[in-house]
Structure formats: structure tokens, C-alpha cells
Amino acid sequence: MTTVVEAPAAAVGSRVVMIGLVGGAVAVFVSANGMVEAFSERELLDGLTLGAVLLLSIPLLVGYVAGRRQPELEGFATRPPGWRNPATGLLAGFISGVTIGAFVLLIATVDLRGVLLNVTPELVRDDPRILTFGLEPGAGAGLLVGLFAVLGGLAGAIQVLPDLWRRAVLAAVGWVLAFGLMQAVVSQVLRGLQQQLRIWTEPLADFLYDTSGALSIAGITVVAVLGFCLQLLGSRKPRALVNARLERLTDRSRRIVRVAVLAAALLLLGLLPQVLGSFLSEVLNIAGIFLLMALGLNIVVGFAGLLDLGYVAFFAVGAYTTALLTSPQSSLGVGWIFWLAVPFVVLAAAVAGLLVGTPVLRMRGDYLAIVTLGFGEIARLLFLSDWLKPTFGGAQGIIQVGDITVGPVGVRTPQAFFYVIFVFVLLAAYATYALQDSRIGRAWMAMREDESVAEAMGVDIVTAKLSAFIVGAVLAGFGGALFATKIGSVFPHSFNVIVSITVLVVIIVGGMASVPGVVLGTMVLVGLPELLREFEEYRFLIYGALLIFMMLRRPEGFIPSKRRAEELHEEEIAQDEWLKTQDTGSRPEPGSRPEPGSRPEPS
Amino acid sequence: MALLEIRGLTKDFGGVRAVDGLDLDAAEGEIVSVIGPNGAGKTTLFNLVTGMTRPDRGEIVFDGHGIVGLRPSQIIELGIARTFQNVRLFPEMSVRENVMVARHCRTRSGMLKAVLRPPSFRREEAETREAAERALAFFGARLVGWRFDTPARSLSYANRRRLEIARALASGPKLLLLDEPTAGMNPHETGELIGLIRRIRDEIDVTIVLIEHDMRLVKGVSERVVVLDYGQMIAEGRYDEVASNERVIEAYLGRKASPA
Numbered sequence: 092m093t094t095v096v097e098a099p100a101a102a103v104g105s106r107v108v109m110i111g112l113v114g115g116a117v118a119v120f121v122s123a124n125g126m127v128e129a130f131s132e133r134e135l136l137d138g139l140t141l142g143a144v145l146l147l148s149i150p151l152l153v154g155y156v157a158g159r160r161q162p163e164l165e166g167f168a169t170r171p172p173g174w175r176n177p178a179t180g181l182l183a184g185f186i187s188g189v190t191i192g193a194f195v196l197l198i199a200t201v202d203l204r205g206v207l208l209n210v211t212p213e214l215v216r217d218d219p220r221i222l223t224f225g226l227e228p229g230a231g232a233g234l235l236v237g238l239f240a241v242l243g244g245l246a247g248a249i250q251v252l253p254d255l256w257r258r259a260v261l262a263a264v265g266w267v268l269a270f271g272l273m274q275a276v277v278s279q280v281l282r283g284l285q286q287q288l289r290i291w292t293e294p295l296a297d298f299l300y301d302t303s304g305a306l307s308i309a310g311i312t313v314v315a316v317l318g319f320c321l322q323l324l325g326s327r328k329p330r331a332l333v334n335a336r337l338e339r340l341t342d343r344s345r346r347i348v349r350v351a352v353l354a355a356a357l358l359l360l361g362l363l364p365q366v367l368g369s370f371l372s373e374v375l376n377i378a379g380i381f382l383l384m385a386l387g388l389n390i391v392v393g394f395a396g397l398l399d400l401g402y403v404a405f406f407a408v409g410a411y412t413t414a415l416l417t418s419p420q421s422s423l424g425v426g427w428i429f430w431l432a433v434p435f436v437v438l439a440a441a442v443a444g445l446l447v448g449t450p451v452l453r454m455r456g457d458y459l460a461i462v463t464l465g466f467g468e469i470a471r472l473l474f475l476s477d478w479l480k481p482t483f484g485g486a487q488g489i490i491q492v493g494d495i496t497v498g499p500v501g502v503r504t505p506q507a508f509f510y511v512i513f514v515f516v517l518l519a520a521y522a523t524y525a526l527q528d529s530r531i532g533r534a535w536m537a538m539r540e541d542e543s544v545a546e547a548m549g550v551d552i553v554t555a556k557l558s559a560f561i562v563g564a565v566l567a568g569f570g571g572a573l574f575a576t577k578i579g580s581v582f583p584h585s586f587n588v589i590v591s592i593t594v595l596v597v598i599i600v601g602g603m604a605s606v607p608g609v610v611l612g613t614m615v616l617v618g619l620p621e622l623l624r625e626f627e628e629y630r631f632l633i634y635g636a637l638l639i640f641m642m643l644r645r646p647e648g649f650i651p652s653k654r655r656a657e658e659l660h661e662e663e664i665a666q667d668e669w670l671k672t673q674d675t676g677s678r679p680e681p682g683s684r685p686e687p688g689s690r691p692e693p694s
Numbered sequence: 695m696a697l698l699e700i701r702g703l704t705k706d707f708g709g710v711r712a713v714d715g716l717d718l719d720a721a722e723g724e725i726v727s728v729i730g731p732n733g734a735g736k737t738t739l740f741n742l743v744t745g746m747t748r749p750d751r752g753e754i755v756f757d758g759h760g761i762v763g764l765r766p767s768q769i770i771e772l773g774i775a776r777t778f779q780n781v782r783l784f785p786e787m788s789v790r791e792n793v794m795v796a797r798h799c800r801t802r803s804g805m806l807k808a809v810l811r812p813p814s815f816r817r818e819e820a821e822t823r824e825a826a827e828r829a830l831a832f833f834g835a836r837l838v839g840w841r842f843d844t845p846a847r848s849l850s851y852a853n854r855r856r857l858e859i860a861r862a863l864a865s866g867p868k869l870l871l872l873d874e875p876t877a878g879m880n881p882h883e884t885g886e887l888i889g890l891i892r893r894i895r896d897e898i899d900v901t902i903v904l905i906e907h908d909m910r911l912v913k914g915v916s917e918r919v920v921v922l923d924y925g926q927m928i929a930e931g932r933y934d935e936v937a938s939n940e941r942v943i944e945a946y947l948g949r950k951a952s953p954a
């Protein structure tokens with residue numbers, strides 16, 4: 092029951108001020124840490140740099156959040172949409188604007204470079220006066236306040252729209268931003284399509300983008316309209332429609348549909364690297380190697396619940412094993428072909444898994460995390476050490492790692508490499524699904540949920556833990572093997588703790604224990620940064636912000652492992668009560684779900 | 695020879711002697727209730743029997759095997775399954791999966807089979823599933839059908855207790871240890887459980903030892919009642935014998951309301 096009471100004005104007011112101040116703080120932060128300046132090199136949308144877009148997206152976000160119809164105060168009724176939405180948006184935007192305006196005046200009068208290295212004179216004092224769009228500090232501060240307020244109001248006004256239209260507007264904005272940021276990808280895909288499939292697509296790129304690479308006015312219009320319309324059409328839930336249609340098919344024709352879809356997907360993936368060209372294929376390959384590791388760590392952390400922070404060690408073992416066996420320059424000097432080395436990669440990774448797993452059998456949670464973190468560093472230091480230099484080459488590493496060959500053909504281009512990585516990823520994904528739905532998979536999950544109960548219910552904890560470590564290690568070992576041949580050399584510094592952390596962040600943000608989540612997480616957190624080179628310097632800042640956001644708002648990840656079809660506790664109790672009243676009379680058919688509407692109220 | 699024989703079992707926690715030189719037998723096919731005031735050592739007794747806690751002294755012989763020192767996973771394989779006083783399910787796993795986990799000790803397939811999926815693996819998987827569903831079907835319509843796939847955390851309190859019993863049953867035990875199975879249940883549900891416990895014993899030949907504070911249940915199901923206080927057995931016998939025993943009344947009146 093929602094109480095029909097309006098939220099007190101003071102509560103709403105303080106919330107708006109809060110949001111405005113947070114927005115202002117973020118604006119000051121991105122200006123002072125050099126993001127705006129660094130991003131102003133690139134023109135994103137006709138006449139607007141990426142830095143400007145970053146700065147101006149803040150009032151839009153602030154206005155949108157502040158103007159939300161539902162003040163997030165429980166028990167209060169929502170107000171119908173009206174003038175209040177744009178007004179609160181405007182107010183919040185104004186507050187953010189005042190904050191950044193004050194910052195502009197501050198750095199115009201006081202030189203802060205001693206403390207904040209990135210507050211350069213070019214921000215406000217000297218041309219091109221990035222923060223103030225070329226204006227004098229005073230006028231510039233005024234402009235910022237005005238711009239922020241207006242944009243905040245505009246974004247707040249979006250909240251007045253009915254849901255359907257609001258989503259469409261958001262989609263239009265999202266599409267424009269995505270097409271702007273992804274200029275390189277879009278142009279390349281259009282070019283690749285023309286070259287590979289002889290479809291007339293390349294001139295489209297010239298239409299969408301200016302010579303500077305910014306989305307042109309025409310491009311913005313087309314993309315926005317496209318996003319808007321597709322969202323409108325898409326919100327009719329074509330997915331449900333398709334599913335309903337599939338339901339009606341017979342088993343046999345359903346299988347045919349499934350095979351056809353699979354074949355089409357494989358065909359598309361087969362064409363993908365050709366269309367994407369070598370640079371984008373290379374990006375996919377890097378993402379693919381990380382994906383292989385993420386799938387492995389997903390088994391260790393997501394399924395078995397063993398927080399392993401030294402995961403990079405297995406990646407290193409795979410890479411060094413491959414290098415030792417395939418490079419004629421290595422201490423072994425045997426120079427085998429790649430495929431001959433693969434069984435030894437499996438073996439070495441499995442042994443490494445056992446070596447790490449055995450001493451930590453009795454550890455749980457935080458202790459396990461710290462100890463594995465140590466193991467990861469030990470592995471790197473061993474490969475780097477003078478002691479083992481005769482074997483592993485110390486800081487010089489091992490060069491001339493052998494190429495992968497398929498029959499007589501060497502896999503040398505990124506496009507060809509994509510297929511090899513793809514096969515490994517496919518196998519890993521299949522193995523994940525197969526293991527999840529098996530005796531050992533259930534044992535892992537039970538152990539993750541409650542180790543001592545799992546043991547009391549018959550799960551052999553030693554076997555379950557070691558097997559999780561081994562499977563994870565082998566998948567990371569494959570990743571390392573592919574990495575070594577792809578780069579052609581291995582050096583200890585490639586295997587630092589950042590790799591472990593990145594892989595862990597991927598599965599946390601993507602969704603623990605969920606293959607689609609892990610894939611999405613890798614694409615967003617590993618693939619995107621390779622494309623958006625501007626963000627490289629701020630990569631970990633963004634990871635951190637994203638992690639905090641996810642922990643607060645969506646701790647289960649983007650795509651959680653099981654749809655959270657949360658059964659309301661109340662509903663359960665009501666059903667039990669209902670069963671009781673039915674005890675003497677007819678019982679409901681087992682398996683029939685009582686309709687929420689027809690359910691009798693518990694007495 | 696009794697199915698379970700406990701001799702001189704002792705366990706100290708720091709200064710507290712939770713179980714103190716306890717001798718206890720359970721014959722095959724019996725339903726035994728263990729009662730006693732709070733902190734008498736009842737749960738500790740179960741922990742000792744299932745291997746979750748190691749005794750300081752004493753012997754536990756089950757079905758001819760000395761089980762002291764065995765790991766809990768080995769003990770459930772021999773045939774002792776339990777439920778927990780504070781329900782301990784695998785909350786994020788589905789109802790069916792919760793029960794399937796308990797088949798672990800009765801199945802063998804490993805990782806290689808899971809990935810290659812030969813017919814023997816599929817057969818075993820299907821059997822596991824069937825066994826789980828059969829155990830759940832013991833509770834009538836409450837845990838079957840669409841409930842199979844709901845996560846355990848979404849169940850009502852009484853259903854969680856039922857699921858725990860189903861999970862223990864699925865492991866194919868000879869001896870079932872129930873730790874306060876009706877805690878948190880209403881009188882109606884308790885009544886239902888009395889019938890169920892009898893059915894478990896009669897239909898699938900499981901010996902049952904249960905800890906209970908609800909005297910209605912104790913009276914309703916048990917053939918023998920054992921009373922613990924300060925880790926020692928202070929009385930043993932039929933319910934009415936025990937209920938009129940002076941030491942028992944004293945033990946309860948000292949800290950708690952008298953039984954019945």
C-alpha cells in the first residue's frame with residue numbers, strides 16, 4: 092500500500108540541491124583532471140569536441156535524474172508530470188553550472204597548477220579557453236551557468252513525456268553518441284561491406300561523417316531519427332512475439348529454426364573479420380583472449396565462489412609454456428608447432444592450478460583473495476628472476492614464439508587469428524554451459540553458497556575446489572598460449588596484477604556466473620577502451636566509477652545469471668495460506684501456478 | 695545391534711562442556727526424539743554425528759563403521775543425512791538443484807563426462823533429476839511443478855524447512871537427523887509434519903532422530919524420548935514416562951516452561 096502523501100517540499104528540495112552539487116563536483120573533477128582538455132582534441136559531433144560533449148552531458152544527466160517523476164522516497168505518491176519536472180531539472184542544472192562557473196573564476200584568478208597538474212592555462216586563461224568555449228572567464232562562467240541550467244531544464248522536460256516517447260528520445264541521444272564515438276568502426280564496417288560484399292555502402296560514411304571524423308549535421312539527424320524510430324518499433328516486444336511464434340511450432344520445425352539461426356550466426360561471424368579489417372579484428376582478438384580468461388575465472392569465482400586475485404599466473408604459465416616449446420630461441424630450443432604445445436599448456440596450467448589450489452584448500456573469502464594475490468606476484472617474479480633466467484630469459488623474455496599453422500598455412504593476419512581465437516572461445520563457452528548443468532557444476536555452486544553445508548550434503552570439497560582451480564587455470568592457459576603466439580614474444584611485465592583485476596572487473600560488471608554477461612563485460616571493458624584510445628589514460632578511473640555504480644545499483648551485474656523473477660515473499664505466504672484453506676476441498680493441480688488476480692486473499 | 699551407537703561422547707567448547715560422556719543408541723526403524731532445555735547440547739550432538747564437529751572423546755559407530763574422524767561428505771555417503779536448526783539451503787540455486795546436490799554422493803560422473811555428455815552421463819543426470827523430484831513430491835503440491843525452478847531464497851519459511859528435509863531424503867539415508875523441523879511453523883503445518891515423519895519412516899525405511907521443542911510433535915511421533923541437560927542424558931523412555939520424570943521437570947522448570 093502506498094500512502095497518498097506528497098513528499099515534503101524540503102525533502103524534494105534538498106534532493107535537487109544534492110544532485111546539482113554532485114553534478115557540479117563531477118564537472119569540476121573532469122575539468123581539473125584533464126579529461127575535458129584531453130578529449131577536446133577530437134571533434135565528435137559537428138562543431139562540438141568530445142571534451143565539450145563530456146562537459147555538457149553532465150547537466151543533461153543531472154537534469155534528467157533530478158527531474159525524475161518518482162522522487163525516490165518510499166511511501167510517497169508520485170506527482171503527475173507537469174512543470175515541476177523541467178523546473179527541478181533546471182534548478183539542478185543551474186546549481187551544477189554555478190559550481191563549475193565558480194571553478195572557472197577560481198582558476199582564472201588563482202594559478203592552481205602547483206596542486207592540480209592538469210589545470211592548464213589553456214582551460215580558461217589562454218586560447219583556446221577550452222572550458223569557456225573561447226570566452227573571457229567572466230562571460231564564460233556566465234555562459235556555463237546558463238548552458239547548464241537550460242540543458243538541465245531540457246533534460247528534466249524529457250521526464251514529462253510518456254514512457255514510450257521518453258525511451259525513444261533517450262535512444263536517439265544514445266545512438267548519436269554511439270555513432271559519434273564509434274566513427275572509426277562505423278566507417279570501417281561500411282568500407283569493409285563494400286569491399287567484401289560489393290554492397291554500395293562506402294559513400295554512406297562520407298554522408299554521416301565530416302572530413303574531421305565528426306558526425307555531420309545530416310548524420311546526426313539521420314542517426315537520431317533512426318534510433319528514435321527503432322526504439323518506438325522495438326518497444327512492441329518483438330522478442331515476445333518471436334517466442335510466442337516459436338512456441339506454436341512443432342518440435343521438429345523448432346529444431347530446424349534453431350539450426351538455421353545457428354548457421355546464419357556462424358556465417359556472419361565468418362564474414363566478420365573480413366568486414367572489420369585488420370585493426371578492428373585485432374581489437375576483437377585482444378577481447379577474445381580476455382574473454383577466454385574471463386570465462387575461466389568465471390568458473391573459479393562465479394561458480395565455485397573462490398575469489399582468486401592471482402589469476403594472471405595461469406595466463407603467464409600458458410604463455411611461457413607455449414614460448415618455451417615453440418620458439419627456436421628458447422632455452423629448450425625445440426621449436427615445435429603450436430598444436431603440439433597445446434597438450435603441454437593444458438598440463439602445465441593444470442599443475443599450476445593444483446599448486447595454487449592445494450595450499451589454499453582450507454582458506455575462505457578474504458584470506459583466499461590475499462594469498463592468491465601473492466601467488467600471482469610470485470609467478471611474475473619467478474619469470475622475471477635472475478635465478479630462472481637461463482630458462483625463462485628474465486626481463487628479456489622469450490622471442491620468436493612460433494606461429495599457429497593450420498595444415499601448411501600459417502595464421503599471421505589478425506583476421507585469420509580471429510577464427511582460431513573464436514574456436515577456443517566457443518569451446519570454453521560450451522564447456523561452461525556443460526559444466527554448469529552437471530554434477531560438478533552443482534557441487535561448485537553449492538560450495539559457493541555455503542561450504543560447510545555443501546560438505547555435509549556430500550560434496551567432496553577438496554575435489555570440487557581443485558577441479559575449479561584446474562578448469563580455470565586451463566582456460567587462462569589457453570589464453571596465454573594464444574597471447575604468446577599473437578604477440579610473438581613473452582615478457583614478464585605483461586603478466587602483472589592489472590590483468591587479474593581487469594578480468595575480475597569484467598565478470599563482476601558483466602554478471603557473475605553468466606556467459607552472456609561475461610561476453611558483454613569483456614566487449615565493454617576490454618574491447619571499447621581499445622577503440623576509444625582517448626580514454627586510455629582514464630581507463631581505471633572509469634572502471635572504478637563503473638564498479639561503484641554497479642555495486643550500488645546492480646550488484647548482480649549487467650546480465651545476471653538467472654533472471655531475477657523474484658517471488659515476492661508475501662505471495663508465497665499467501666499461497667501457503669490458500670493451500671491450507673483448500674486442504675479439505677480440492678487441491679490445486681500440482682504445477683499449476685495460481686493466477687495473481689484470482690488468488691484469494693489470506694484471511 | 696543398533697544402527698547408531700554412541701559411547702562416551704564428549705565435546706568441550708572452551709570452558710563449556712556441550713556434550714558430556716553421552717551414551718545413546720538408535721535402533722533400525724525407530725523414531726527417537728531428543729529434547730532438552732536451550733544449550734543442552736542437542737545440536738552439538740548432531741554436529742558430532744555428521745562429522746561437522748570433531749569429538750574430544752568417545753565413539754560413534756554407524757551401521758558397523760566407526761565414523762569419528764570421517765569427513766561430513768563421507769558420513770552422508772554412509773547414510774546419515776541431516777537438516778539444520780537455522781535453515782541452511784543454497785539460496786541462489788533452484789529448488790530442484792538444491793535437492794540434486796544431495797545426490798552427489800550417490801553419483802559418479804566427473805568433469806570429462808560433463809563436457810562430452812556420453813549416454814551414461816545423461817542417464818545419470820536424468821536419474822538424479824528424478825530422484826530429486828521424487829523427494830520433493832513427498833510434500834504433495836507444495837514444492838513441485840513451477841516451484842522446481844524457483845530459487846530457494848524465494849520460498850516461504852515453512853517451505854524452506856520442507857525443502858531441507860527433501861534435500862536430506864534425496865541422499866538416500868538410513869538415518870535422518872532433523873534439528874527442530876517445526877521451528878517457525880504454525881500448528882497446522884506442525885500437524886502435517888507429524889504425518890509426514892511417520893510416512894518417511896514407514897514408506898522408505900529411514901530411522902529418524904529428531905530434536906524438537908514442540909511437545910505436540912514429540913508426543914505425536916516418537917517411540918522413545920531422550921532428554922539431555924548439560925550434555926548428559928538425564929532421562930529416557932516413552933513420552934509419558936519422561937514427561938513425569940522429576941529430573942526432567944526440574945531441568946525444564948529451572949530455565950524453561952515444563953513440557954506438556
Ligand SMILES: Nc1ncnc2c1ncn2[C@@H]1O[C@H](COP(=O)(O)OP(=O)(O)OP(=O)(O)O)[C@@H](O)[C@H]1O
Pocket residue numbers: 707710711712730731732733734735736737738739779
Ligand atoms: N561452535 C561453538 N563454539 C562455542 N560454543 C558452542 C559452539 N556450539 C555450541 N556451543 C555451546 O555449546 C552448548 C550447547 O549448544 P547447542 O547448540 O548444542 O545447544 P542446543 O541444545 O541445540 O540448544 P537450542 O535448543 O538452543 O538449540 C551451548 O552452551 C553453546 O553455547
Ligand SMILES: [Mg+2]
Pocket residue numbers: 736737738779
Ligand atoms: Mg540447537
